[in-house]
Amino acid sequence: MAEKPKPRSGGAPVGRRAMLGMLGAGTAGLAAAPYLQRGWENFLAAASEVDATGLTGLLPNPGGFRYYSVVGSVPHKNESNYELTVGGLVQKPKTYTLADLRAMPQTRVVHDVVCTDGWRVEKTPFDGVKLADILDDAGVRSPGAAIRFTCFDGAYTESLTLEQARRSDVLVALNMQDKPISHDHGGPVRLYVAPMYFYKSAKWLSGISVTDKVVPGYWEERGYAVDGWLDGADRHSA
Numbered sequence: 001m002a003e004k005p006k007p008r009s010g011g012a013p014v015g016r017r018a019m020l021g022m023l024g025a026g027t028a029g030l031a032a033a034p035y036l037q038r039g040w041e042n043f044l045a046a047a048s049e050v051d052a053t054g055l056t057g058l059l060p061n062p063g064g065f066r067y068y069s070v071v072g073s074v075p076h077k078n079e080s081n082y083e084l085t086v087g088g089l090v091q092k093p094k095t096y097t098l099a100d101l102r103a104m105p106q107t108r109v110v111h112d113v114v115c116t117d118g119w120r121v122e123k124t125p126f127d128g129v130k131l132a133d134i135l136d137d138a139g140v141r142s143p144g145a146a147i148r149f150t151c152f153d154g155a156y157t158e159s160l161t162l163e164q165a166r167r168s169d170v171l172v173a174l175n176m177q178d179k180p181i182s183h184d185h186g187g188p189v190r191l192y193v194a195p196m197y198f199y200k201s202a203k204w205l206s207g208i209s210v211t212d213k214v215v216p217g218y219w220e221e222r223g224y225a226v227d228g229w230l231d232g233a234d235r236h237s238a
């Protein structure tokens with residue numbers, strides 16, 4: 001698989017020399033770095049953006065995750081303004097609030113999270129609504145055969161076949177590691193496709209549209225596999 005171009009983090013670029021300086025300066029130097037005003041994870045994101053050498057792999061990486069966004073800034077959404085729109089080839093188009101989603105039966109999926117860039121977070125719990133339940137509510141109609149996901153960052157998209165979307169390990173996720181999904185991790189609602197590489201798990205999920213065929217997503221238009229199965233995934237489980 002071709003290496004993904006480094007996603008933009010929205011942070012000011014950190015030159016290699018500046019980053020080495022910060023690494024060398026220890027805690028005091030890091031505390032003085034302006035990036036820290038925006039948090040350690042944002043600093044890591046800014047640093048990894050220009051890190052062709054893997055040096056950022058030496059930095060403590062809280063929780064093992066890395067921050068990705070293909071746009072510089074993403075609006076914050078919460079119970080007052082979050083909406084998930086379900087439409088396309090369905091009998092009953094519908095818009096869900098966060099409260100609507102929380103009121104539905106919740107499913108827990110625990111699986112390793114794996115990014116194509118080489119990092120992994122083992123046995124990560126996600127909780128949320130099965131995508132299958134949302135599709136059942138809406139009633140997929142002919143010739144519906146795939147799903148297109150859109151995001152309120154205004155840029156990222158993803159796709160699944162209807163068969164993949166109906167698996168019980170595919171969630172419209174509200175919680176990650178037993179906490180509401182944070183903004184940086186794509187909250188308040190992200191997709192979680194446990195058996196596939198993490199790029200399939202669209203953050204800041206805002207739209208689910210049933211289509212007649214797979215429409216390749218953001219990274220898929222840039223060379224990524226549309227079927228992002230992890231090694232060893234059971235491609236036919238329910």
Ligand SMILES: Nc1nc2c(c(=O)[nH]1)N[C@H]1C(S)=C(S)[C@@H](COP(=O)(O)O)O[C@H]1N2
Pocket residue numbers: 007065066067068069070071114115116151153156184185186198199200201202203204
């Ligand atoms: N909206 C959106 N979703 C996204 C991405 C993105 O850039 N934008 N990156 C994908 C990739 S490549 C990965 S590895 C994970 C990263 O999730 P994290 O930022 O919570 O670690 O989100 C996926 N979903």
Ligand SMILES: [Mo]
Pocket residue numbers: 068115116117198199
């Ligand atoms: Mo990724």
